[in-house]
Amino acid sequence: MDRILIVDDEEQIRELLEFDIAQSGYFVDSARDGLEGLNKALDNVYDLIILDVMMPKMNGFDVCANIKRAKPNIPVLMLTAKGTIDDKTEGFDCGADDYLVKPFDIQEVLLHIRALLRRNAAPEPKTFQDEVLDAGDIRIFPDTLECIIVNKRIKLTPTEFEILYCLMQHFNNPVTLAVLLDEVWGYDSNEDVRMLRVHVGGLRNKIEPDAKHPKYLHTVTNVGYKLTPFAGGE
Numbered sequence: 001m002d003r004i005l006i007v008d009d010e011e012q013i014r015e016l017l018e019f020d021i022a023q024s025g026y027f028v029d030s031a032r033d034g035l036e037g038l039n040k041a042l043d044n045v046y047d048l049i050i051l052d053v054m055m056p057k058m059n060g061f062d063v064c065a066n067i068k069r070a071k072p073n074i075p076v077l078m079l080t081a082k083g084t085i086d087d088k089t090e091g092f093d094c095g096a097d098d099y100l101v102k103p104f105d106i107q108e109v110l111l112h113i114r115a116l117l118r119r120n121a122a123p124e125p126k127t128f129q130d131e132v133l134d135a136g137d138i139r140i141f142p143d144t145l146e147c148i149i150v151n152k153r154i155k156l157t158p159t160e161f162e163i164l165y166c167l168m169q170h171f172n173n174p175v176t177l178a179v180l181l182d183e184v185w186g187y188d189s190n191e192d193v194r195m196l197r198v199h200v201g202g203l204r205n206k207i208e209p210d211a212k213h214p215k216y217l218h219t220v221t222n223v224g225y226k227l228t229p230f231a232g233g234e
Contacts, residue, residue: 007037034058068095136229167227
């Protein structure tokens, strides 16, 4: 049975999540503030952590960053009222694997939980053998979630890596938003397109010499994205 830790200072929300997630077949533990959540996460074994942001004693961004430093393989789902693009970017920058904004639909939360657990249980990370990992200026390393671009080694988050890996399989060809969502998260939901764009923005900031004028990761209007592994063009 998968073990899930819920960290939220709002009692009503915490109890709602505890009940519905437990009813779906998971073992559930909870914490009422950021510091208690961090201590529980570090002292116990969990398969997934659901984390609010605005909490007493320690905010969720700091909790997430500390958890990821100690236990980088535990998936973290941020569940918070802080829903701007800047908030989501900060969440992903501190290591969050997924991000949902309150108020939420419990069925959507359960969908994201299943997707994160399925992705985390997949072979490392997915089945990357016998696939093209080297094209043009870009070389990617599944074991370390890193890439090298023009002799610069770059550490990626798991989600950034899977986006880059998916685009590498189709380099010089457009990849639709639906395909990216399905490949990376395991489902296609129009509601999560903005989340995908936040991750793409973070990936661009890491791999592009100038993120505002990308040479590698291009937007294809009304379609999705395309990776051109040669900075000079296709």
